[in-house]
Amino acid sequence: MTLFPEHIAACPDCDLMQRIPALSRGETARCLRCGRTMAAGKTDSLNRTFALAVAAAIVLVIANVTPLMGLSAVGRHASTTIFGGVLKMWQEGQGITAALVAFCTVAAPTVYILFMLTILAAVRRDPAPSWAGALLRISDASRSWAMVEVMMLGILVALVKIADVATVVPGVGMFAVFALIVLFAAMTVSFDPREVWSRIRWVDRAAQPAGARRQDGFPEDRAASADGMTAAKLGLVSCGACGLLAKPADLASPGYCPRCGRALALRRRHTIQRTWALLIAAAICYIPANLLPVMNTTMPAYAANDTIMNGVILLYASGSWPLALIVLVASVIIPLAKIVTMAYLLAAIQLRRPESRRERIRIYRFVEIIGRWSMLDVFVVTFVVALVQLQPIMSVEPGAGVVFFAAVVVLTMFAAEQFDPRLIWDSPDDEESDHD
Ligand SMILES: [Zn+2]
Ligand SMILES: [Zn+2]
Structure with a gap:
C-alpha cells in the first residue's frame, strides 16, 4: 500500500x-x-479547545443538576430538570422517546465533552496513543447527535405554551444550556482534527x-x-x-487504514439502497407523526388531543406567531423537505444526471444541517409534560404521535449520514461541465 x-x-x-x-x-x-x-x-487549537472543553464540562453538570424552569399555578409549584423530563416520558410509557431525548440531551453531549478532554490530554504526548483516534471518531459522531441548541428552542416554546395556563420562571439550568451552546460552537471553531491525526501513533506502526x-x-x-x-x-x-x-494493492479489497484502523472503501457500501430504505421508512412514519396526537391535555370539562398542526394553530392563536412559524417549519416542513430532497438526490444519481452538481451538493449539506431541528417538538412535548402535572386540575400526557415523530428525525438523520455525496460527482459524463 x-x-x-x-x-x-x-x-x-x-x-x-x-x-x-x-x-x-x-x-x-x-x-x-x-x-x-x-x-x-488555527492557532493553538489543542490548548484552546481543551480550555473550552473544561468550561463546557462544568456547564454541562450545572445544566443537568439545576432546574430548567419552574411553574406556579393555583398555589402549587413545580420544576423540572433535563433528566426530570426524560423520567416523566418514561413513566408515561414513552420509553423509546425518553431514551432518545436522554441520548440527545445528556449522553451525546457528555460523551463528546469527555472524549474531547481525553483526546486533548492524550495528544500532549508525541506520538499520541492510537486509541485517541478511535475516541475522535466516536466524539465526532456524538457531536452530531448532541442537540443542545434544539433543546434550548424546545424549552423556549414549552415556556410560551405553559405561560398560557400558569406562571413560568426560567431556571438556572436554562442559562447553563445557553452557555453550553456557545461553548460547543466555540469548540467546533477552535478544534483542528488534522492536528490530532498528525500526532497520533498509527495503528499499523510499521507503516507510519x-x-x-x-x-x-x-x-x-x-x-x-x-x-x-x-x-x-x-x-x-x-x-x-x-x-x-x-x-491499495487491490482496489476491490483495500483493507484497513494504517493510521486509524478503519476499513477502507472506495465508496460507502450499498449507500444508495440503504439511503432509500431509510427514507422510505421515514416517509411511512411521517404520516402517523402528523395524524396522531402528540400531546393530550386534560382539564375539568375540557380534554384535547393535539396533533402537531393543532399545536401550531394554538401557538398562533395565543399571539406567538413567530414561535408558531418556527414549530411549523421545524416539525412539518423540514422533515418533508428532507425526505423529498434526499429522494431527488438519489434519483438524480441513479438516472445519471450530470447537471447542477454544485447545487445538489449544497442542497445535501443544507438538509444535513437543518434535519436535527425537527426534534424540536419532541423536546417541547417532553418539557411541557414534565412540568404541567397539576392533578386533578390539569395534566398533560404525551400522545402516540411523538414516537413516530422521533422516528422520522432519526431515520432521516441516518439517511443523510449513510448517503455518500461523492456519488453526485461520479457520473460518467466528465468534469468538463463543472469547470465554468
Ligand atoms: Zn484512517
Ligand atoms: Zn470537493
Missing part, C-alpha cells in the same frame, strides 16, 4: 485530488470543485512514516499531474475517518 503525505488529500465530498497549502491563522482551504472546507489554519517523510512521500510532479483527477480514477482510497490517502 502506497501512502501519501498530509498535504495531498481527496475531497471527502467530491473525491477531487488536491494539495492543501500551508495555512496561516484564519485561512481556510476549500475544495476547488465543491467548496467543502478541507483544512483551516518518520517525522521528515510526512511532507515528502509523494513527488511534487506526480501531485501536479494529479490535479483535476478524482482519487478513485487514480486508484486511490481516502480514509473516511482520518482522511489519509492510500493506494
Whole structure:
C-alpha cells in the first residue's frame, strides 16, 4: 500500500485530488470543485479547545443538576430538570422517546465533552496513543447527535405554551444550556482534527512514516499531474475517518487504514439502497407523526388531543406567531423537505444526471444541517409534560404521535449520514461541465 503525505488529500465530498497549502491563522482551504472546507489554519487549537472543553464540562453538570424552569399555578409549584423530563416520558410509557431525548440531551453531549478532554490530554504526548483516534471518531459522531441548541428552542416554546395556563420562571439550568451552546460552537471553531491525526501513533506502526517523510512521500510532479483527477480514477482510497490517502494493492479489497484502523472503501457500501430504505421508512412514519396526537391535555370539562398542526394553530392563536412559524417549519416542513430532497438526490444519481452538481451538493449539506431541528417538538412535548402535572386540575400526557415523530428525525438523520455525496460527482459524463 502506497501512502501519501498530509498535504495531498481527496475531497471527502467530491473525491477531487488536491494539495492543501500551508495555512496561516484564519485561512481556510476549500475544495476547488465543491467548496467543502478541507483544512483551516488555527492557532493553538489543542490548548484552546481543551480550555473550552473544561468550561463546557462544568456547564454541562450545572445544566443537568439545576432546574430548567419552574411553574406556579393555583398555589402549587413545580420544576423540572433535563433528566426530570426524560423520567416523566418514561413513566408515561414513552420509553423509546425518553431514551432518545436522554441520548440527545445528556449522553451525546457528555460523551463528546469527555472524549474531547481525553483526546486533548492524550495528544500532549508525541506520538499520541492510537486509541485517541478511535475516541475522535466516536466524539465526532456524538457531536452530531448532541442537540443542545434544539433543546434550548424546545424549552423556549414549552415556556410560551405553559405561560398560557400558569406562571413560568426560567431556571438556572436554562442559562447553563445557553452557555453550553456557545461553548460547543466555540469548540467546533477552535478544534483542528488534522492536528490530532498528525500526532497520533498509527495503528499499523510499521507503516507510519518518520517525522521528515510526512511532507515528502509523494513527488511534487506526480501531485501536479494529479490535479483535476478524482482519487478513485487514480486508484486511490481516502480514509473516511482520518482522511489519509492510500493506494491499495487491490482496489476491490483495500483493507484497513494504517493510521486509524478503519476499513477502507472506495465508496460507502450499498449507500444508495440503504439511503432509500431509510427514507422510505421515514416517509411511512411521517404520516402517523402528523395524524396522531402528540400531546393530550386534560382539564375539568375540557380534554384535547393535539396533533402537531393543532399545536401550531394554538401557538398562533395565543399571539406567538413567530414561535408558531418556527414549530411549523421545524416539525412539518423540514422533515418533508428532507425526505423529498434526499429522494431527488438519489434519483438524480441513479438516472445519471450530470447537471447542477454544485447545487445538489449544497442542497445535501443544507438538509444535513437543518434535519436535527425537527426534534424540536419532541423536546417541547417532553418539557411541557414534565412540568404541567397539576392533578386533578390539569395534566398533560404525551400522545402516540411523538414516537413516530422521533422516528422520522432519526431515520432521516441516518439517511443523510449513510448517503455518500461523492456519488453526485461520479457520473460518467466528465468534469468538463463543472469547470465554468
Ligand atoms: Zn470537493
Ligand atoms: Zn484512517
